[in-house]
Amino acid sequence: MNYYIKNLSEIYDDISKEIIGLVNSKANPILGLATGSSPIGIYERLVNAYNKGEVCFKNTKTFNLDEYVGLDSYNPNSYRYYMNNNLFNKIDIDINNTFLPSLENCDKYDDMIKTAGGIDIMILGIGSNGHIGFNEPYTSFDSLTHVTDLTESTIKDNSRLFSNTDEVPKKAITMGIESIMRSKKIVMVITGKNKKNIIKELKKGIVHESIPASILYRHKNVDIYIDKSI
């Protein structure tokens, strides 16, 4: 596991360059994508590169980590809306090659990823409680894509984007921890003042289901980028 502590803009530069390198060099690149505040600068840079003619996403497929249960694609808080708005509608990707987990495809999602060729680069953020995707503490390390209940701490963290806490869905569909671990490479961005404690916990290097992200110590190809200003 490699840790890099850098300015957030350098982090976004590094990761977007790596993604562009992959997309420009591989016939069928497969990206795993996260939403939320942490990866937003990556998407901005991918859009800028596309606008400058530096990258073409026509052959790229994407699989998002998670989606709320009960929010449709027109709901600005849905992750489909976020992805369309921040990336997919602004580049030349075929929208039919962009996938998010849903109640309908939940049981097939891991097979869909496998059939596509497996995720080349998986982008992750981390919750203040150590969640990855919506795999909350004590989710089995063997889990595949599944429906899950959100914890109070995640509902509280995510309520900043809703008009009040009651509007935050209580359930989500998420790639499981094993689904994430199958990715060929994992890149995590850690930013946000509320992540200070979880960084300390993670750096202890103890792998335990109480901190879902700690599983990353068992993966051979992981870069963790920490925002210097936290």
Ligand code: F6R
């Ligand atoms: C989002 C996701 C979540 C977030 C995490 C951090 O698709 O899977 O695990 O990465 O909750 O969220 P932010 O980046 O908003 O702090």
